[in-house]
Each structure stands twice: as C-alpha cells, then as structure tokens.
Amino acid sequence: MSVLPTSQNKRRALVRNLMIVIGTAMLALTVAGRTMEIAVHWPLLALLLIFSALAILQFETLDEVAKQGQYVAWYWGSLLGIVVVLAIQLLFSFTGQPFSIVQDALTRWFGDADPMTSFLSGMMLTPVLMVVGFFVCWGVFWLRRR
C-alpha cells in the first residue's frame, strides 16, 4: 500500500513541499558549513540523494501540461545557460576595451583562488546558468499559458 495520497494533485503538493523542506535544509547546511566551519559534507550528500529521489517522484506526479513545461524549460533554458557560458568564454578571447572590464572584474573575483577552487567554480558555472535559464523559460512557459 502506498503511503502517498491517492489524488495526483495531493501527491504533487506533498512531494513539492518535501522538496522545499529538503532544499531549504541543504541551503541552511551549506551556509552553516561556510560560516561556522563545521563538516557538513555527509549530511549534505544524504540530503542531496533524498532530494534527487524526490525529484524523480515529483516528475511522476506532474500532469502532462507541467511535464511539457519541464521539457520546454530544460531544453531552451539549458541551451540558454550553455550559450551564456560560451559567450563568457568568448569574451576572454578578446583583448582591449571594453572586454577587459569583464576580464578584470572576474580576475579580481577569482584572482587569488587556487587552481582547484577556480576549476570547481568553473564547473559550477555551467549548471548554475543552466538552472537559471530553466527558471526563466519555465516562468515564460506558464506566463504564456495563464
């Protein structure tokens, strides 16, 4: 017997609320790890696994319009994020004004970082911009269907 409500709408709300709670806990742990310098890696990893499982469950509870919104937003949003990443990389291939303004700002920001931090920051930039693109396109999808 499933512990989830039988109504798809109630299941969707339950899973969404659980994801908000877990997501908030992950954010709080990350901030706590940074500010109080406590080891949060294992609890964070455990929460990430639970969050991932809930994400799969959440997709199953979406109705077909919401699923279409996810497909559209992931496709166009991810593409938008990747294009922005490529544009940033392209900016670094140009020299002189005005391109040096962006380059100088980023150099100031990451200038004294060790290679591993720079590498990890670079790795994080792509998915972060893809997720930003996702939310932009997801918002547009629903605004157009209001």
Next chain:
Amino acid sequence: MRNRLKVLRAERNWSQADLAEKLDVSRQSVNAIETGKYDPSLPLAFKIAAIFALPIEQIFSADEAAQAAE
C-alpha cells in the same frame, strides 16, 4: 484546436479547480487547455469527454485554419 470546456463547465457550475480535481491535473493546466494554449493528449481528451459524458468531437474541434487546410 478549439474547445467548449468553458461553456460545458459553466453549464455544470464547476470552477476550474473543480474540473482540475476531477481530471487529477492542476488548475493551471485546465486553464491552459480551456484557453486553447495547450492541446491535451488523446488520453486526457478521452478523460475530459468521459467526465462531461460527451463524445470528444462535441468538446474539441479543429480551428478554422486547420479546417481550411484539409
């Protein structure tokens, strides 16, 4: 695709939320279908037809542009 969802819903005094509950979809989805901004899949169209106890063609019809192309 055109549809008569709004009229049929009004005849039964159902809100979008009521219909969404019967269809097990979100109210936003009902609105998107009703305003013609999303065409439902065949299974959902059959479910809508069953709820209104009407044949699909009495609820959904091709719009003028599609009909003209036929």
